[in-house]
Amino acid sequence: xxxxxxxxxxxxxxxxxxxxxxxxxxxxxxxxxxxxxxxxxxxxxxxxxxxxxxxxxxxxxxxxxxxxxxxxxxxxxxxxxxxxxxxxxxxxxxxxxxxxxxxxxxxxxxxxxxxxxxxxxxxxxxxxxxxxxxxxxxxxxxxxxxxxxxxxxxxxxxxxxxxxxxxxxxxxxxxxxxxxxxxxxxxxxxxxxxxxxxxxxxxxxxxxxxxxxxxxxxxxxxxxxxxxxxxxxxxxxxxxxxxxxxxxxxxxxxxxxxxxxxxxxxxxxxxxxxxxxxxxxxxxxxxxxxxxxxxxxxxxxxxxxxxxxxxxxxxxxxxxxxxxxxxxxxxxxxxxxxxxxxxxxxxxxxxxxxxxxxxxxxxxxxxxxxxxxxxxxxxxxxxxxxxxxxxxxxxxxxxxxxxxxxxxxxxxxxxxxxxxxxxxxxxxxxxxxxxxxx
Amino acid sequence: xxxxxxxxxxxxxxxxxxxxxxxxxxxxxxxxxxxxxxxxxxxxxxxxxxxxxxxxxxxxxxxxxxxxxxxxxxxxxxxxxxxxxxxxxxxxxxxxxxxxxxxxxxxxxxxxxxxxxxxxxxxxxxxxxxxxxxxxxxxxxxxxxxxxxxxxxxxxxxxxxxxxxxxxxxxxxxxxxxxxxxxxxxxxxxxxxxxxxxxxxxxxxxxxxxxxxxxxxxxxxxxxxxxxxxxxxxxxxxxxxxxxxxxxxxxxxxxxxxxxxxxxxxxxxxxxxxxxxxxxxxxxxxxxxxxxxxxxxxxxxxxxxxxxxxxxxxxxxxxxxxxxxxxxxxxxxxxxxxxxxxxxxxxxxxxxxxxxxxxxxxxxxxxxxxxxxxxxxxxxxxxxxxxxxxxxxxxxxxxxxxxxxxxxxxxxxxxxxxxxxxxxxxxxxxxxxxxxxx
Numbered sequence: 001x002x003x004x005x006x007x008x009x010x011x012x013x014x015x016x017x018x019x020x021x022x023x024x025x026x027x028x029x030x031x032x033x034x035x036x037x038x039x040x041x042x043x044x045x046x047x048x049x050x051x052x053x054x055x056x057x058x059x060x061x062x063x064x065x066x067x068x069x070x071x072x073x074x075x076x077x078x079x080x081x082x083x084x085x086x087x088x089x090x091x092x093x094x095x096x097x098x099x100x101x102x103x104x105x106x107x108x109x110x111x112x113x114x115x116x117x118x119x120x121x122x123x124x125x126x127x128x129x130x131x132x133x134x135x136x137x138x139x140x141x142x143x144x145x146x147x148x149x150x151x152x153x154x155x156x157x158x159x160x161x162x163x164x165x166x167x168x169x170x171x172x173x174x175x176x177x178x179x180x181x182x183x184x185x186x187x188x189x190x191x192x193x194x195x196x197x198x199x200x201x202x203x204x205x206x207x208x209x210x211x212x213x214x215x216x217x218x219x220x221x222x223x224x225x226x227x228x229x230x231x232x233x234x235x236x237x238x239x240x241x242x243x244x245x246x247x248x249x250x251x252x253x254x255x256x257x258x259x260x261x262x263x264x265x266x267x268x269x270x271x272x273x274x275x276x277x278x279x280x281x282x283x284x285x286x287x288x289x290x291x292x293x294x295x296x297x298x299x300x301x302x303x304x305x306x307x308x309x310x311x312x313x314x315x316x317x318x319x320x321x322x323x324x325x326x327x328x329x330x331x332x333x334x335x336x337x338x339x340x341x342x343x344x345x346x347x348x349x350x351x352x353x354x355x356x357x358x359x360x361x362x363x364x365x366x367x368x369x370x371x372x373x374x375x376x377x378x379x380x381x382x383x384x385x386x387x388x389x390x391x392x393x394x395x396x397x398x399x400x401x402x403x404x405x406x407x408x409x410x411x412x413x414x415x416x417x418x419x420x421x422x423x424x425x426x427x428x429x430x431x432x433x434x435x436x437x438x
Numbered sequence: 439x440x441x442x443x444x445x446x447x448x449x450x451x452x453x454x455x456x457x458x459x460x461x462x463x464x465x466x467x468x469x470x471x472x473x474x475x476x477x478x479x480x481x482x483x484x485x486x487x488x489x490x491x492x493x494x495x496x497x498x499x500x501x502x503x504x505x506x507x508x509x510x511x512x513x514x515x516x517x518x519x520x521x522x523x524x525x526x527x528x529x530x531x532x533x534x535x536x537x538x539x540x541x542x543x544x545x546x547x548x549x550x551x552x553x554x555x556x557x558x559x560x561x562x563x564x565x566x567x568x569x570x571x572x573x574x575x576x577x578x579x580x581x582x583x584x585x586x587x588x589x590x591x592x593x594x595x596x597x598x599x600x601x602x603x604x605x606x607x608x609x610x611x612x613x614x615x616x617x618x619x620x621x622x623x624x625x626x627x628x629x630x631x632x633x634x635x636x637x638x639x640x641x642x643x644x645x646x647x648x649x650x651x652x653x654x655x656x657x658x659x660x661x662x663x664x665x666x667x668x669x670x671x672x673x674x675x676x677x678x679x680x681x682x683x684x685x686x687x688x689x690x691x692x693x694x695x696x697x698x699x700x701x702x703x704x705x706x707x708x709x710x711x712x713x714x715x716x717x718x719x720x721x722x723x724x725x726x727x728x729x730x731x732x733x734x735x736x737x738x739x740x741x742x743x744x745x746x747x748x749x750x751x752x753x754x755x756x757x758x759x760x761x762x763x764x765x766x767x768x769x770x771x772x773x774x775x776x777x778x779x780x781x782x783x784x785x786x787x788x789x790x791x792x793x794x795x796x797x798x799x800x801x802x803x804x805x806x807x808x809x810x811x812x813x814x815x816x817x818x819x820x821x822x823x824x825x826x827x828x829x830x831x832x833x834x835x836x837x838x839x840x841x842x843x844x845x846x847x848x849x850x851x852x853x854x855x856x857x858x859x860x861x862x863x864x865x866x867x868x869x870x871x872x873x874x875x876x
Contacts, residue, residue: 021729117770136730138584144772146576149750216773223783259782268871291459292574292747299733309730312587326759332555334582335654344697345661433706
């Protein structure tokens with residue numbers, strides 16, 4: 001089958017990430033779709049940068065977006081130019097030429113989505129925009145497909161990473177807004193002109209789109225209440241914390257008796273809620289459905305590859321629709337049956353994890369020396385150790401150790417040897433430890 | 439267009455929930471799909487219960503699942519019988535009769551999924567199973583569609599609500615395993631025979647399915663390492679906590695250099711991780727992709743309506759495939775363009791929230807009396823109040839109040855009046871407060 005040919009408009013952060021990820025994971029993607037997806041044309045004013053990016057791949061590079069959207073070979077156009085002038089014109093022209101469109105342009109959709117989606121409907125093409133809300137988190141898919149059984153009651157989300165980073169830093173370091181903003185700009189987490197992020201406008205674009213998806217209403221950005229984080233004082237963050245609350249910039253939309261609430265503003269939320277503990281540039285969205293109750297979706301809301309993840313998921317969605325029959329659109333087990341691999345399951349002996357060990361020993365000299373010698377001989381190094389009194393018996397103690405990562409076979413060998421020491425008062429307790437951070 | 443006719447096998451907890459939610463949200467679902475979905479046949483041994491459930495709706499009730507799966511009127515069969523004998527036979531027969539199948543039966547799929555999916559592929563029907571993993575959380579959709587751009591690196595999940603409830607209670611109340619298990623059984627969170635839940639078998643069913651979805655390997659339940667929570671002592675939960683870790687029963691699957699890890703066991707995880715703070719019967723799954731990084735999905739992993747949410751999402755997925763053209767399978771804004779409603783946006787004055795207020799006042803007698811009088815006159819009641827010294831000036835104090843919910847118009851009126859009091863030293867700080875719990 002002929003590959004799907006894609007035209008990419010704009011190779012800034014997300015455009016570059018999209019090209020890179022699509023190429024890197026090509027093989028995995030073909031296992032999922034049964035079809036190659038190739039970026040064949042790129043439009044960017046910086047053609048030198050584009051040539052550097054494609055590194056000799058057979059890609060036509062132009063400075064003219066219109067050349068791409070009109071080209072008869074192109075099946076799908078990815079718009080990552082941003083802004084509302086060229087991007088809008090290019091998308092509408094692509095639609096008129098019968099191309100499917102994928103965009104991450106939340107500002108454009110918030111302002112002109114009703115018009116763009118109507119044009120797409122009329123010309124029988126798809127305009128997909130998973131990347132426009134919460135970056136790599138598949139929240140659009142959850143709202144449009146995963147939660148369709150529900151009457152959605154409300155959505156609340158941390159949907160602007162820049163402002164969440166600033167609030168996290170203000171709290172953690174006791175710094176004021178302007179100091180942290182300057183720091184965020186140095187780190188590249190805030191733009192030179194941070195208005196859209198810190199004034200809540202970016203979050204408003206996203207909550208406006210989610211309100212439409214949740215309630216089946218038109219996109220009404222101009223009716224969104226918007227308040228940013230620029231007025232927040234460190235004192236209030238601290239007082240809130242003392243009362244058990246954390247301040248977050250939230251986008252909220254809610255179905256109430258007299259209509260729909262649609263608003264972006266800082267809010268105190270109880271620290272015990274999961275979403276209150278979303279820190280740094282991460283995003284999270286709670287969706288409350290009448291049947292499912294609250295569900296939460298968490299992940300990177302921006303950045304080259306996380307956003308590319310959403311762009312390419314849309315690419316694959318469109319590709320699957322036009323590659324497989326309805327019944328086989330999504331393979332039952334995500335990969336095509338012919339593409340299953342027989343990668344072996346690693347035997348537990350060979351699995352590498354860290355360990356929590358609790359040794360119940362007689363309180364005698366030399367115990368620790370014996371134990372640590374055995375661990376060392378088995379190639380196990382210790383990360384932390386504490387000694388605790390035994391609850392019941394005075395002459396016994398609990399020695400608790402956290403090990404560094406090691407293969408389970410080593411731990412089996414070591415615990416068997418330690419268990420045989422005469423000072424052992426009871427069976428060794430061993431529980432695996434997972435940092436879940438890599 | 440003729441409605442989609444559904445046959446429902448089994449009206450236990452999830453079957454009953456499915457019937458109820460489908461009926462309750464029929465209108466919302468038609469707005470999303472453009473087509474009625476009707477349960478027309480029910481098979482259950484308890485026909486009296488079935489008659490009570492359908493309450494006079496035109497539904498054929500039988501005790502024979504085979505009658506339903508063979509019936510020419512039925513387009514989709516929902517299997518909620520459970521177990522691996524009748525359920526398996528009914529699903530395979532439905533497939534042979536060209537019916538699409540939706541099931542929540544993780545045990546069956548973990549054991550016989552390879553055979554069932556092969557049969558579905560051969561007969562050109564869909565076997566959908568969102569409800570089989572993590573209840574109402576759309577994690578199957580995330581893995582099969584939302585994260586397709588990624589090479590998945592690992593998955594770790596709290597995917598058994600019963601055992602998570604037990605561990606949460608053991609920690610919170612300092613109780614031992616058997617005491618909490620008995621309590622969970624009283625509450626209906628654990629079954630009379632809790633083996634599948636507490637021994638990790640149910641979690642193993644689910645992680646096995648997710649491993650196949652993540653890595654494109656066959657379902658290999660018999661190679662899964664399984665260790666439950668029955669051996670966990672309260673001491674270890676406490677010691678772990680002191681070291682900054684929480685113990686959770688995790689299902690883990692991971693791509694490593696020598697194959698794939700596939701295991702269920704208790705594990706210490708850092709308390710600062712979001713997933714460590716998932717308490718009670720809730721589920722959460724982290725998926726780490728090479729492009730998107732870690733994403734987390736949280737929600738109810740069991741229960742009548744949360745699981746029904748997933749069953750019906752599958753129903754709608756299948757319905758959309760056979761109702762709309764490819765381009766219009768999922769409406770751009772989730773609802774059909776002709777079905778948009780013009781529900782008004784509530785003006786901010788009429789939005790109801792709680793408030794954090796900080797008043798910077800001169801430290802004089804009578805201030806509180808004046809302030810509380812104004813609040814009462816404006817219909818605002820106070821939930822909490824603390825007084826804090828002013829950082830800079832001795833003769834000023836900060837009065838911090840949390841209000842109960844009130845409409846913003848009342849707060850506007852009250853703060854304007856309070857601001858005009860002669861004792862006010864600075865502008866009133868007001869930040870909205872959202873409990874996010876209803």
